[in-house]
Amino acid sequence: MxxxxxxxxxxxxxxxxxxxxxxxxxxxxxxxxxxxxxxxxxxxxxxxxxxxxxxxxxxxxxxxxxxxxxxxxxxxxxxxxxxxxxxxxxxxxxxxxxxxxxxxxxxxxxxxxxxxxxxxxxxxxxxxxxxxxxxxxxxxxxxxxxxxxxxxxxxxxxxxxxxxxxxxxxxxxxxxxxxxxxxxxxxxxxxxxxxxxxxxxxxxxxxxxxxxxxxxxxxxxxxxxxxxxxxxxxxxxxxxxxxxxxxxxxxxxxxxxxxxxxxxxxxxxxxxxxxxxxxxxxxxxSLRRYIVQRARWSQGTMQCFRYIPKIWGSSRLGNLGAMELTYFLLQPWVQVLGTIFYPIPVIAMIVNAVTDGLPRPRRRLAAGGLRRDRRRRVRDLGLPLPAALRAGGRPPHRRRLGARLPRLRLPDLRGRLAGRHPARPPADRLGQDHPQRGDGRGRTARVAHELTEFRRRAPGAAAGTGPLGWGGRPGKPRSIVHGYDGRGFFMPADGVHAGRSTTTHRRIPHPQRQISAERLESPHPRERHSSGSSRSPAGLHPP
The missing domain is CATH 3.90.550.10 (Spore Coat Polysaccharide Biosynthesis Protein SpsA; Chain A)
Incomplete structure (x- = not known):
């Protein structure tokens, strides 16, 4: 059991x-x-x-x-x-x-x-x-x-x-x-x-x-x-x-x-x-004599349990009377079972209260356990699964065994459900690509949106050529951008795919001025300002 x-x-x-x-x-x-x-x-x-x-x-x-x-x-x-x-x-x-x-x-x-x-x-x-x-x-x-x-x-x-x-x-x-x-x-x-x-x-x-x-x-x-x-x-x-x-x-x-x-x-x-x-x-x-007395009474009630068939078969007792006598004769047996079953929910409640109050252990990169956990969390929230997690890959700067993985930061779902933020177009949603912030503190849908705009305007991106080309097989594009550190996106200096280790990077400046005009028309209320100027979201790059 x-x-x-x-x-x-x-x-x-x-x-x-x-x-x-x-x-x-x-x-x-x-x-x-x-x-x-x-x-x-x-x-x-x-x-x-x-x-x-x-x-x-x-x-x-x-x-x-x-x-x-x-x-x-x-x-x-x-x-x-x-x-x-x-x-x-x-x-x-x-x-x-x-x-x-x-x-x-x-x-x-x-x-x-x-x-x-x-x-x-x-x-x-x-x-x-x-x-x-x-x-x-x-x-x-x-x-x-x-x-x-x-x-x-x-x-x-x-x-x-x-x-x-x-x-x-x-x-x-x-x-x-x-x-x-x-x-x-x-x-x-x-x-x-x-x-x-x-x-x-x-x-x-x-x-x-x-x-x-x-x-x-x-x-x-x-x-x-x-x-x-x-x-x-x-x-x-x-x-x-x-x-x-x-x-x-x-x-x-x-x-x-x-x-x-x-x-x-x-x-x-x-x-x-x-x-x-x-x-x-x-x-x-004396409590001892009291317990002995009540134990004898309970034992005597158990001995009278054999009269239940006669009680229900007697024409001199009504149904209500038979039910009352049966309940009385069952009490010692219910108390015996209660001694076993009654403490179990109480013990479970105490254990849950104690364990919920303890800090959860920080999980490390081992045997892919955290990848499965992140996949499960994204799936439970109904979000599209990031490409790198679907493919089972991992960013190169997180490949060191035993390094702490960042906690998955998800979009503001409550705000969307409450109507404060309209849903993003499918092309801008998290999961289209798998950008990783350079500081290793997580990823957001805003970074994915910036990366999409950046690729669209980078040289050779539309044609699939150049240093920022998609690469990969037709219909299965792959990104070679390593991450985003608040000042711009960076990539390998030698153009090696992000799925392989690299040691040197060259930085591409943030294309803020190129996308300022488009951001005024952005569907996200937090990115529109009454002054007509465009400012980057908090935490994406220094002011």
């Missing part, structure tokens, strides 16, 4: 991915800014159970259980100890004896520490045995992390008519916030700068959950694809029973919460999202 093809592919990929992303951002912003508060309902119409999976959470589990019992006394708290090696189980037992309404579910290896989904399935199988089948439609399980703090109005909001008050709702997800967003010194014993970085990092995570993630969930209300998260998810027990397979309703992917919500949608249930209630959780201070 060539570099240019790779650059083209990367630019097209970046353009398409960027356009789709910007359209997606606009789509999720509109529902977010137009959201309305949800109505509250009667929590007494439902039976509430909080499920808290934990492993080695002795630092926070006691406060979490105490908060849940104090804030929601009508609910039962189920703590799943996934074979903790610290005092988590002992703390829960003391809370159960002191507060009541707390149940401990312990798991032991080798059946323990196999993932959050397996722990939740184990708790579901135990809880459903304690609840009769006729009450499961009004029984709600709320999954809360060990450091989670649901808002006090959680049950009232969840019981609203648009949430569990509707029989078709299988799960409800509440907004997630960071509980340590107001902590001024998150890293005790560290410097001011370290604490500033930690506070900023925590607040950025809080903005992420309350901003983009919340906006995505609000837009999914219109596509019918609202999903649930790992913390603050509430599920109807009868809906869990309906989608349970094998071990239980939760599958074994790393993104078990999204997979659960997806199975609700494929099973004919609807999910709901609300910002009227929320759950607080502790944000991460």
């Amino acid at each position: 060539s570099h240019q093809l790779l650059l083209d592919i990367s630019i097209i990929f970046s353009l398409v991915a960027g356009t789709v992303f910007l359209g997606y951002v606009v789509t999720i912003i509109l529902p977010f800014v137009r959201r309305t508060p949800d109505e509250h309902g009667d929590p007494a119409a439902f039976e509430w159970h909080f499920v808290v999976p934990c492993r080695d959470e002795e630092a926070v589990i006691g406060e979490t259980v105490g908060y849940l019992r104090e804030t929601f006394p009508e609910a039962t708290v189920w703590v799943i100890d996934d074979d903790s090696e610290d005092a988590t189980a002992d703390i829960v037992r003391r809370a159960a004896s002191d507060l009541g309404g707390v149940e401990l579910i312990q798991r032991r290896r080798p059946n323990a520490r196999t993932g959050k989904a397996h722990a939740l399935n184990h708790a579901w199988s135990i809880i459903r045995e304690t609840i009769p089948a006729e009450r499961r439609a009004t029984t709600v399980l709320a999954v809360v992390d060990a450091d989670g703090r649901p808002s006090a109005n959680l049950l009232e909001v969840a019981a609203g008519p648009e949430l569990f008050g509707s029989d078709e709702i299988g799960a409800v997800q509440v907004e997630v916030r960071m509980s340590n967003r107001v902590v001024m010194e998150p890293l005790e014993g560290r410097g001011r700068f370290a604490n500033l970085v930690a506070r900023t990092f925590v607040r950025m995570q809080d903005l992420e959950f309350r901003g983009p993630i919340s906006a995505i969930q609000m837009s999914r209300r219109y596509t019918g694809t609202v999903n649930v998260g790992g913390n603050g998810q509430l599920t109807r027990l009868s809906a869990l029973d309906a989608i349970a397979e094998g071990e239980g309703p939760w599958r074994g992917s790393l993104l078990e919460d999204f997979e659960l919500g997806l199975h609700f949608l494929l099973g004919g249930w609807k999910n709901a999202y609300t910002t009227a209630a929320w759950v607080d959780q502790e944000a991460l201070y």
